[in-house]
Amino acid sequence: MTQIQEERTITYHTVELGPLSSAGHATATISEQNEAGEVHTHLLQVPAGLPGERVTIAVEAPPTPRPGRKRRHWKQRPPRVWITELHETSPLRIQAPCPVFGTCGGCQLQHMNYPAQLAWKRDVVRQLLQEVGHFADPPLLDTVACDNPWHYRNHMRFSVNREGQPGLTARGSHWVLPLAECPIAHEKINRALSVVNQHINPRPQVLIRCATANNQMLIQPAQNEEVTRQLAEKSIVVQEETMEEVLGGQTFRIRPSSFFQTNTAQAEKMAQMVLDGLLADQPAEKVSQMTVVDAYCGVGTFAALLAPHVGKVIAIEESASAIKDAQWNMRDVEHVEIIKGKVEDMLPGLSSQIDGFVIDPPRAGCQSIVLDALIQNPVARIIYVSCDPSTLARDLNILCNVSQAYRLRSVQPLDMFPQTAHIENVAVLERTTL
Numbered sequence: 001m002t003q004i005q006e007e008r009t010i011t012y013h014t015v016e017l018g019p020l021s022s023a024g025h026a027t028a029t030i031s032e033q034n035e036a037g038e039v040h041t042h043l044l045q046v047p048a049g050l051p052g053e054r055v056t057i058a059v060e061a062p063p064t065p066r067p068g069r070k071r072r073h074w075k076q077r078p079p080r081v082w083i084t085e086l087h088e089t090s091p092l093r094i095q096a097p098c099p100v101f102g103t104c105g106g107c108q109l110q111h112m113n114y115p116a117q118l119a120w121k122r123d124v125v126r127q128l129l130q131e132v133g134h135f136a137d138p139p140l141l142d143t144v145a146c147d148n149p150w151h152y153r154n155h156m157r158f159s160v161n162r163e164g165q166p167g168l169t170a171r172g173s174h175w176v177l178p179l180a181e182c183p184i185a186h187e188k189i190n191r192a193l194s195v196v197n198q199h200i201n202p203r204p205q206v207l208i209r210c211a212t213a214n215n216q217m218l219i220q221p222a223q224n225e226e227v228t229r230q231l232a233e234k235s236i237v238v239q240e241e242t243m244e245e246v247l248g249g250q251t252f253r254i255r256p257s258s259f260f261q262t263n264t265a266q267a268e269k270m271a272q273m274v275l276d277g278l279l280a281d282q283p284a285e286k287v288s289q290m291t292v293v294d295a296y297c298g299v300g301t302f303a304a305l306l307a308p309h310v311g312k313v314i315a316i317e318e319s320a321s322a323i324k325d326a327q328w329n330m331r332d333v334e335h336v337e338i339i340k341g342k343v344e345d346m347l348p349g350l351s352s353q354i355d356g357f358v359i360d361p362p363r364a365g366c367q368s369i370v371l372d373a374l375i376q377n378p379v380a381r382i383i384y385v386s387c388d389p390s391t392l393a394r395d396l397n398i399l400c401n402v403s404q405a406y407r408l409r410s411v412q413p414l415d416m417f418p419q420t421a422h423i424e425n426v427a428v429l430e431r432t433t434l
């Protein structure tokens, strides 16, 4: 089959780069004149650039809809932009170790030194808390660094190309870059990849998840006997249904489709922040009587770690697989109630006799019904764990400024995803009325 590739115009511009966008790309403004002599200004995202740098960029016009295609389904893509020459570099620039950095869609910040990444993440959170959250002077702490900002990911989802090779996709496309290793993947995942990529993978994706506390690994789809044997030679024990990982001194069983934090070392720190935020400064006898809710509990990480300290834990989760794991993980704890369901359905019906909440929703943040329930029956403390600072800022504004039901005590950025633009936060809120 012959495929006719559309020819796309590439223009070159020498520019000074502006601030990083929240996606982690530098920005650039260019002006172009069309055939009618009209000048149009465009704000572009420049991957692998840094503010203040003087660079030449190539700008490839986005594809246009093919004749006959319904325009209704057409989604205009931004132009593809890449740096062709660096004239003046930023003092924050370092050599990115990955050969596909800038092309791969996985990392955005490998070219920026690590302290600068941490400072930039704090700055993004500050700006969002001010502009979206309406906190004039937010109580924002410094970003907690990851002790090793490389090889931290315990879970990788590789795409597979037509030749059956696993890799990561290029930014803004479905084009698979076959990989021998990835500098943010855990060393055990890279070891497994070096075996898996020697075989033809029949499915469009390969998921690899490893434990850091032992040699157990989950791989989907299941690999054949030969691959499993070769992995065993590399000391990797491929599990069939569940694997076990240790966090905060407790063992957690995890199924392939259950959520588990992807950076175990940082998750340890995060769990301690949750415990401290909820229980610190309170007399032991009061803590032992507390009823706390772990909403969006996943496999029960926070619930299990809170259980030894408090009177009762109610854990809520919608995923059937995570619920099975949570039940196993807390099988020996009597004072835990595990509820399968949506937080927005369960929360309004819960008793008002709750002393503290841990909420760790997906990126979209909390639904308004959840925020309403927290405002109607304010609890002494909420620990809001968030993987998206913009929805966190939106929800904190409702909980603290609009309703004035809570006071924001602290927001702690935690670098769960070094080398990427993703930002995790732990916010501590307390009820305004005692």
Ligand SMILES: C[S@@+](CC[C@H](N)C(=O)[O-])C[C@H]1O[C@@H](n2cnc3c(N)ncnc32)[C@H](O)[C@@H]1O
Binding pocket: 258, 259, 260, 261, 296, 297, 298, 299, 300, 301, 302, 316, 317, 318, 319, 322, 341, 342, 343, 344, 360, 361, 362, 387
């Ligand atoms: C960010 S994860 C947090 C998991 C857990 N707190 C942890 O640290 O491992 C969010 C979890 O919320 C669950 N979830 C998503 N939407 C939900 C909803 N509306 N109600 C209940 N659980 C939900 C997901 O299945 C996922 O396990």
